[in-house]
Amino acid sequence: MxxxxxxxxxxxxxxxxxxxxxxxxxxxxxxxxxxxxxxxxxxxxxxxxxxxxxxxxxxxxxxxxxxxxxxxxxxxxxxxxxxxxxxxxxxxxxxxxxxxxxxxxxxxxxxxxxxxxxxxxxxxxxxxxxxxxxxxxxxxxxxxxxxxxxxxxxxxxxxSISMAAAAVRLAGNLFEDLGKVKVLFVGAGEMIELCATHFAAKSPKHIAIANRTLERGEKLASRFGGEVMRLADLPDRLHEFDAVVSCTASTLPIIGLGAVERALKKRRHRPMFMVDLAVPRDIELEVKALEDVYLYTVDDLANVVQTAQxxxxxxxxxxxxxxxxxxxxxxxxxxxxASVPLIQQLNAQADEWRALEIARARKALAQGKDVDSVLEALSRGLTQKMLHGAMAELRAAEPQARERASNAIQHFFLRSER
CATH class of the missing domain: 3.30.460.30 (Glutamyl-tRNA reductase, N-terminal domain)
Structure with a gap:
């Protein structure tokens, strides 16, 4: 295989x-x-x-x-x-x-x-x-x-330092007091749940969950005393948040360059910390070039998570x-x-021989023959069938074939009991 x-x-x-x-x-x-x-x-x-x-x-x-x-x-x-x-x-x-x-x-x-x-x-x-x-x-x-x-x-x-813990560590490098930071989490999957747990331990000023389905977002937000919002509302409210962590299953970016530029303008260019943990990207790559945005992807976090290794x-x-x-x-x-098919063939052959000899023995017993002689014939018949192939190889005319057969027979049939 x-x-x-x-x-x-x-x-x-x-x-x-x-x-x-x-x-x-x-x-x-x-x-x-x-x-x-x-x-x-x-x-x-x-x-x-x-x-x-x-x-x-x-x-x-x-x-x-x-x-x-x-x-x-x-x-x-x-x-x-x-x-x-x-x-x-x-x-x-x-x-x-x-x-x-x-x-x-x-x-x-x-x-x-x-x-x-x-x-x-x-x-x-x-x-x-x-x-x-x-x-x-x-x-x-x-x-x-x-x-x-x-x-x-x-x-x-x-x-070990997880991706979620690394995100919190990087945010702490940017903001002096995470207790004064408003954090937005985009998505409600396992990775966002881990990130929200780590950020919540720092008691941020406010937590919000933006998700495609409000029901799942509400469930996660309730754990951390946060609010839930629709993804459709994200562009209009992006400026409210100091930190944004996104990880959805979207195949296209859901936070574009224009939305971030408008948010920065409303924030009077106060810095924004953004982490994109999604593959493919949730946040357009061009956002990283903006002067007041600190955007990190999963690859950017590699150096942080490897420090404790x-x-x-x-x-x-x-x-x-x-x-x-x-x-x-x-x-x-x-x-x-790899040996299973051969083992199955051997078992099938042995069962066929056994069935033939048992049928012959039952027929002999029904005819009134002596039990001992029937058992003797049964055992001799099984033995002859089992050894027939080996005996035929030993009688082969070609010397090398006889030698190979001899070695194999000694190995399989003449091993001493241990």
Missing amino acids: AVWTLGINHTTAPLDLRGRFAFAVDQIPGTLRALRESLSRPEAALVSTCNRTEIYCAGDRHQVEHTLDWMAHIGGVSPQVLRAHSYALQDDLAARHAFRVASGLDSMVLGEPQILGQMKDAVRAAEEAGALGTTLSQLFQRSFAVAKEVRTSTEIGAH ANRQAAVAQAEAIVDAGVQSFMHWIDQR
Whole structure:
């Protein structure tokens, strides 16, 4: 069985390219069906987050190039461009990558736990699409087990700085007192919830949630004593807020250059702190050039979140050792799977022989023959059928064939009991 993965992440591809390959959860089943139809229907799963998009496949043979061509077409780029910014891994290297991703070893925030939940979501989506088979199920279940062991056996996640905490730290560098700051959160997903939790701990002057659906926005706003507003009202109210954090699933920017320019004019050019955690972008890139705006993207936060990672190299080494053991175990399972058809054939053949001899024995007993002689004939018949192939090979005229058969027979039939 061949296993392969193709992906792009925060270390290999720029933000705008990653945005071309960002898939919402509800898009994944249809995308997987299209992928499998374009290839030879392999098992498939798709992991898509703000920092990575990865396709995992398993099938009778590797189809990395075909997968890359399909992915490039979906993203509207040439295969050459995608190849320059992607990674393709096979078999044990693909398994190692999956285990490292699940364990937070490949994340922008070393040891962060969010990716594990995102991978579990990807597995559920693949199951719903009917794209998950035995091999990928094993790969992901083992990756989850490895991630659990890494988190319980090492301090890989100790004192990690999350993206949300990094945003608060950067805001604190701009504003002397976050208690006097009005914060607007655009979106109501998991990342916004994390950011709102970190900002709320600093007791800002006011919190507002702008979301497409008011019901979900109200639920989140009520947790932090904030207000909820419609996305449609955002351009007219943007000037009220000192800090804006956005992370939605929109495929197009929802905060444009013109809206920010008008907001700055109303603020008399008091500075605005903005964080765009969405992929694709929620805030137009041109906003970053405005003099009174401090705009950060997920890539801009990389230096901040990596500052606490240098002291955890010992934990990383422990985690990598756990990953190594997991990879070895998975590849052993893959090797064993290759023998399954032969084992099934052997069992079927043995059952056929057994059925024939039992039928013959029952017929003899019905004819009134002696039980001991019937049992003797049954055992002799089974033995002869089992040894017939080996005996035939030993009688082969070709010396090399006889030698190979002799070695095999000694190995399988003449081993001494231990």
